[in-house]
Amino acid sequence: MRERILILGGTSDLATELAHGLAKEGKDLIIGGRKTEELSRTSSDISIRYNVECEYLYFDAEDFDSHDDFFKNIKGPYPSSLFVVFGYLGDQIVAETQKEESFKIINRNFTGAVSIINSYLTQRGDNKINSIVGISSVAGDRGRMSNFIYGSSKAGFTAYLSGLRNKLFHENIHVMTVRPGFMDTKMTEGMDLPGPLTASAEKAARLIIKRWKKNRNNIYVLPIWRYIMLIIKNIPEAIFKRLKM
Ligand SMILES: NC(=O)c1ccc[n+]([C@@H]2O[C@H](COP(=O)([O-])OP(=O)(O)OC[C@H]3O[C@@H](n4cnc5c(N)ncnc54)[C@H](OP(=O)(O)O)[C@@H]3O)[C@@H](O)[C@H]2O)c1
Numbered sequence: 499m500r501e502r503i504l505i506l507g508g509t510s511d512l513a514t515e516l517a518h519g520l521a522k523e524g525k526d527l528i529i530g531g532r533k534t535e536e537l538s539r540t541s542s543d544i545s546i547r548y549n550v551e552c553e554y555l556y557f558d559a560e561d562f563d564s565h566d567d568f569f570k571n572i573k574g575p576y577p578s579s580l581f582v583v584f585g586y587l588g589d590q591i592v593a594e595t596q597k598e599e600s601f602k603i604i605n606r607n608f609t610g611a612v613s614i615i616n617s618y619l620t621q622r623g624d625n626k627i628n629s630i631v632g633i634s635s636v637a638g639d640r641g642r643m644s645n646f647i648y649g650s651s652k653a654g655f656t657a658y659l660s661g662l663r664n665k666l667f668h669e670n671i672h673v674m675t676v677r678p679g680f681m682d683t684k685m686t687e688g689m690d691l692p693g694p695l696t697a698s699a700e701k702a703a704r705l706i707i708k709r710w711k712k713n714r715n716n717i718y719v720l721p722i723w724r725y726i727m728l729i730i731k732n733i734p735e736a737i738f739k740r741l742k743m
Contacts, residue, residue: 500550501628502526504577506557506614507584509533511683512633514540515703516581521548523707528577530557530568531584559584559610560602568614569621576625580618582611582632586648587685593647600647607651612658629672631710632659636677636718639727642743663715675716676706679723695722 503520507513508529517527521544529552531537537554544552557568569576586606593600615630637645638652656675663673680686680696697705702719709717718724733741 499575500524500526501579502528502551502575502577503579503581504528504530504618505581505583506530506559507582507633508540508554508557509536510583510585510685511699512678512681512702513581513583515699516583516706517544517552518548519703519707521550521552524548524550526551526575528553528555528572530555532556532558557614559614560605562610562613565614565617566621569617576622576627577618578625578627579629580615580627580631582615582630584610585633585635585652585685587645588648590645590647603647604651607648608654608658611655615658615662627671629674629710629713630659630662630666631674631676631706633676633678634659636679636723636727639677640731640738644743672713674710674714676719677717677723677727678702678719679726681719695720695726 503525505513505517505527508517508531513529517529517540521527527544527550529537529541534554534556541552541554544550555568555571558564584606586603588599588603593603611632618630619627632655634656635649635652637649638656641649641653659673659675666673678697680691681699681702682691682696683699697719705719706717718727
């Protein structure tokens with residue numbers, strides 16, 4: 499039987515490219531997200547193009563109470579792998595004064611991600627799970643003044659994935675954490691991103707799938723980010739707090 503993979507955040511540029519890449523490898527897919535018309539178009543395109551099954555389901559990361567039912571409503575084989583791709587950058591300045599915006603950032607990037615992964619595991623019954631992939635961020639590696647609410651939500655997600663990897667290793671389930679660095683997507687539209695540090699969604703998806711197949715634990719999409727973050731993480735706090743970044 500073909501492997502069936504669930505991708506959540508299905509309308510994101512990265513998720514769309516991951517769906518194409520995984521379908522090309524012959525995987526059946528379920529894509530979940532809020533914009534079902536867009537998902538329907540992507541799902542038909544993928545099914546026809548790669549001759550795989552690609553279904554779509556409504557999914558809202560912030561509707562925590564619906565997460566168990568999301569899995570109960572899946573028809574056909576339980577997905578053997580889950581890619582958690584959804585995320586929300588939000589507006590740091592607004593979020594510093596308006597709780598609604600800060601809760602959106604935290605709930606979409608952290609609470610919603612934890613909730614749906616927990617549901618994926620608790621609702622699996624006797625079904626075999628192979629892997630969980632979480633898209634986190636380099637912003638979670640060290641808090642910076644420009645985006646520390648987004649960064650702290652991703653830091654929480656990174657720590658959650660680390661502990662989950664440790665726990666699920668003993669059940670032979672692989673967990674991979676992805677820190678993309680900059681990607682040229684809807685999330686970063688209008689931003690002036692440095693070319694050599696920025697990956698297209700298509701390249702990011704290709705590299706993520708390649709390393710997922712090798713069961714890697716922690717990846718930066720472009721390898722240069724590993725060195726950049728090594729430097730950033732090691733700047734002494736007394737200096738770091740003076741920087742405007
Ligand atoms: N682009 C970058 O430079 C960058 C860097 C580091 C990490 N990341 C991470 O990479 C991942 C993919 O992002 P992207 O760059 O491809 O951005 P994107 O195109 O803006 O995608 C964001 C996705 O998150 C979904 N989403 C937001 N709130 C949701 C909710 N409540 N329920 C369900 N889905 C929700 C959006 O769905 P709707 O279409 O319904 O809004 C959209 O599909 C995210 O986790 C992001 O944090 C991106």
